[in-house]
Amino acid sequence: MSRYRPGLDDDRLVGEALEALAQDTEHIEAPAAVETRLRAAFRASAGSAPEPAPPSRSNAWKWVATVGVAAGLVWVAYAAMRTEPSAVPAREVAGREAPAVSAPSESAPPVARIAPAPPRVPRVASRADAPRPMRVAASEPSRASRRPPRVERFEPLYPGDPLADLDAVHLVRVSVPRSALATLGWPSRPGARDDRVELDAMVGPDGMTRAVRFISQ
Amino acid sequence: MEPTDADTPELLRRSAEGDEEAFVLLYRRYQGGIYRFAWRMTGSREAAEDVTQETFLVVVRGPNRYDETRGAFGAYLYGIARNLVGKRAGRERPFVALGDGEDALRSPADPTADLDRRQAVEAVRQAVLTLPEHYREVVVLAELQGLAYEEVAAAIGCPVGTVRSRLHRARALLAQRLRGRGGAPQWTTRVAETV
Numbered sequence: 001m002s003r004y005r006p007g008l009d010d011d012r013l014v015g016e017a018l019e020a021l022a023q024d025t026e027h028i029e030a031p032a033a034v035e036t037r038l039r040a041a042f043r044a045s046a047g048s049a050p051e052p053a054p055p056s057r058s059n060a061w062k063w064v065a066t067v068g069v070a071a072g073l074v075w076v077a078y079a080a081m082r083t084e085p086s087a088v089p090a091r092e093v094a095g096r097e098a099p100a101v102s103a104p105s106e107s108a109p110p111v112a113r114i115a116p117a118p119p120r121v122p123r124v125a126s127r128a129d130a131p132r133p134m135r136v137a138a139s140e141p142s143r144a145s146r147r148p149p150r151v152e153r154f155e156p157l158y159p160g161d162p163l164a165d166l167d168a169v170h171l172v173r174v175s176v177p178r179s180a181l182a183t184l185g186w187p188s189r190p191g192a193r194d195d196r197v198e199l200d201a202m203v204g205p206d207g208m209t210r211a212v213r214f215i216s217q
Numbered sequence: 218m219e220p221t222d223a224d225t226p227e228l229l230r231r232s233a234e235g236d237e238e239a240f241v242l243l244y245r246r247y248q249g250g251i252y253r254f255a256w257r258m259t260g261s262r263e264a265a266e267d268v269t270q271e272t273f274l275v276v277v278r279g280p281n282r283y284d285e286t287r288g289a290f291g292a293y294l295y296g297i298a299r300n301l302v303g304k305r306a307g308r309e310r311p312f313v314a315l316g317d318g319e320d321a322l323r324s325p326a327d328p329t330a331d332l333d334r335r336q337a338v339e340a341v342r343q344a345v346l347t348l349p350e351h352y353r354e355v356v357v358l359a360e361l362q363g364l365a366y367e368e369v370a371a372a373i374g375c376p377v378g379t380v381r382s383r384l385h386r387a388r389a390l391l392a393q394r395l396r397g398r399g400g401a402p403q404w405t406t407r408v409a410e411t412v
Contacts, residue, residue, distance in 0.1 A: 010392035017341040017395070018360040024338050025361070030252035030269045038244060038273050039237065045277050046235040 070209070077172050077203030154202055154211040169210065170203045225290050233280035244273055247291060250362060251298050257357045258302045260346045268305070272298045288371040295364070295372035299354060306350055344394045352387035355380055 178195040198215040225246070231239035251272050256265035275282070275297050283293050345356055358369040359380065366384075370377045 010396070011388055014388045014392050014395070015360075017337065018345075018356065018391075020334070021338050021341045021345070022361040022363070024335075025253060025257070025342075028253050028256060029249045031266060034248070034252075034266055034270050034273075035241065035244060037270060038277065039241065041274055042232075042237055042240050042277050046237070 072176070073172075073174060073201050073209045073212075074203075074207050077170060077201055077209055078207040152214045154200075154213040156211045157209055168205060170205075172201045172203055173215065174199060174201055226285060229280060229283060229290065232276070240277070243276070243290075247294050248273070250291065251294055254295060254357055254362055255298055255302055257342075257345065257361050258299075258350075258353060259305065260342075264302075264305055268298050268301045271301050289368065292364075292368050292371035295358065295362075295368075296374065299373060302354075303350065340395065341391075344391050347394060348387055348390055352383055352390060355383045356387045356391070359384055 175196045175198050178197050181197060199212045200215060201209045202211040203209050225243065228239045228243045232243060248269055252265050252269045255268035256262060259265060259268070272294055283290060345353060348356060354373060355369055358364045358372060359366060364372070366377045366380050369380045373380070
């Protein structure tokens, strides 16, 4: 063993000690669980990111989104029909402010854009006799309790009278992403794609959504 | 030595486009260095795990934040990990309890010699953990992680000259802390005999 020389050997020995420490710990790696969690986070992040749609696919994307939203509304409406005991008589609804709109056409596209001057659509019954709308998506109760919702008129989804040939309609309150409204023909504020919009859907006994109205907070 | 593969930009691009396998390749390439850095800085495996995860979560959430012109991707990751370690340092002191790193040491060929070596290395590891953070990080990055001074400077955001001076001061502090009161330090003889 060589004799220790204070100061002169310190730096060399510190270097050797650090080298020994580096060698002894150079094989340490993160546990596999970290990779598993990061993979899950990556998938979640990739799923929530807006898909960069090339121009050639934009129409297809809109069509798929439209069908998806429509199917969702129909499914929710159908579920509500099966659970809702009462329905609003159509005559009662139509008797108030019912506009004269034509009957829905079989050949009409699944989603029609709103006409420039949409007809006045009936207000569906009063609060007393209207069925309680079923809340499908959770909303923020605190915000809702602060301000009463501002209810707009019903807008028909199809050309024609949404209440024609109906004995009863069901009202279903749903929450949809604001971006989905663009695919239905409603203008959407830029940068508000992640907002959710509450609306009441007027659903016929066949499960088809005839008209919607927006619930603004 | 840290990985410097030329296809890292390509993996980053693919990862930003949602290619999970590209991200995993990147992760596997850099996780060891980041984990060891965090462990050597904090002395805690749990903290190192958290720091590693958070570092790569930054890549997941902002794959385009990395600017290739400002340095290597590894230095970018070390910079993130360093900030995360710094945030933890405000809440927790470095974990210096004996035994946390013992299972990380190599298996013995000669149990007696290995015990001395392990004790010596553990003494050095704990001495590193007692260094002030700005000294500890240059020791860990330059001496233990094997980064070049330029890479250390990029990771901690200071000139290369500052890295050199901090490293010189850190080594002096290490020697001072490892040296017993008077006489030859036991750790030096142990390390000298076993290295």
